[in-house]
Amino acid sequence: MKNNAVRTAVAVGIGSALFFVLGRYVAIPSPVPNTNISIQYGLLAFMAALFGPVAGALIGLIGHTLIDFSYGWGIWWSWVIASACFGALTGFTAKGLNLADGVFEAKGIIMFNVFQAISHAVAWLVIAPVLDILIYAEPANKVFAQGLFGGISNIITTAVVGTILCVAYASSRPKKGSLKMDQ
Numbered sequence: 001m002k003n004n005a006v007r008t009a010v011a012v013g014i015g016s017a018l019f020f021v022l023g024r025y026v027a028i029p030s031p032v033p034n035t036n037i038s039i040q041y042g043l044l045a046f047m048a049a050l051f052g053p054v055a056g057a058l059i060g061l062i063g064h065t066l067i068d069f070s071y072g073w074g075i076w077w078s079w080v081i082a083s084a085c086f087g088a089l090t091g092f093t094a095k096g097l098n099l100a101d102g103v104f105e106a107k108g109i110i111m112f113n114v115f116q117a118i119s120h121a122v123a124w125l126v127i128a129p130v131l132d133i134l135i136y137a138e139p140a141n142k143v144f145a146q147g148l149f150g151g152i153s154n155i156i157t158t159a160v161v162g163t164i165l166c167v168a169y170a171s172s173r174p175k176k177g178s179l180k181m182d183q
Contacts, residue, residue: 007051008051008052008054008055011047011050011051011055011059012051012055012058012059012062015043015044015047015051015055015059015063016058016059016062016063016066017063018040018043018063019040019043019044019059019060019062019063019064019066019067020040020063020066020067020070022038022039022040022043023036023038023040023063023064023067024066024067024070024071026039026040030149030153032145032146032149032150033142033146034146035146035149035150037153037157038150038153038154038157039157039161040063041083041086041120041154041157041158041161041162042157042158042159042160042161042162042163042164042165043161043162043165044056044059044060044063044083044086044087044090045086045090045112045116045119045158045162046161046162046165046166046169047059047087048060048087048088048090048091048093048094049090049091049093049094049097049099049112049162049166050094050099050100050169051091051094052091052094053087053088053089053090053091053092053094054088054091055087055091056086056087056088056089056090056091057084057085057087057088057091058084058087059087060080060083060084060085060086060087060088061080061081061083061084061087063083064079064080064083064084065080068080077131077135078127078128078129078131078132078134078135078136079128079132081127081128081131082123082124082127082128082131083123085119085122085123085127086119086120086122086123086124086154089115089118089119089122089123090115090116090119092115093111093112093115093116096108096111097111097112097166098170098176099166099169099170099173100173101170101173101175101176102170102171102172102173102174102175102176103170103175103176104166104167104169104170104171108166108170109163109166109167112162112163112166113158113159113162113163116155116158116159116162117155117159120151120154120155120158121151121155123151124147124148124150124151124154125144125147125148125151128143128146128147128150129143129144129146129147132146
């Protein structure tokens, strides 16, 4: 049990740092104000699928908080919470994926991408805009437009980056039962 806690803590530290670097320095400007095309959600989905919902939530929470803090505009809690929720929701896919066993084939790729798309839809079409309205009294049309663009672009970038990371990781692991003891 202690080993899992240490493993999760290390994953959260490394994942948060990578999420921050990708979100801060590899953000692609978009035509929608205050919204970037973000590749860090592919990393977050991969880390959450590998280490579970708690790690996913903490990586999203800490990484997004650091990004907002570094820009100097203050922490935009509605979107930070949405990132944490995306990480947690995507982390539940870990139960159905066999990445650590070296298996990530068509069924796993489809499951990963369906679940990440649903998780992004919940995070960016519901959680972020509703919290923007409740916390910051932002206009509904603005925040739902931002959420729609962010959600769609995040689904696409996660499908590409997240799938590549999952395939690469699974292919680097020995398949369960493939190693035999010499006699």
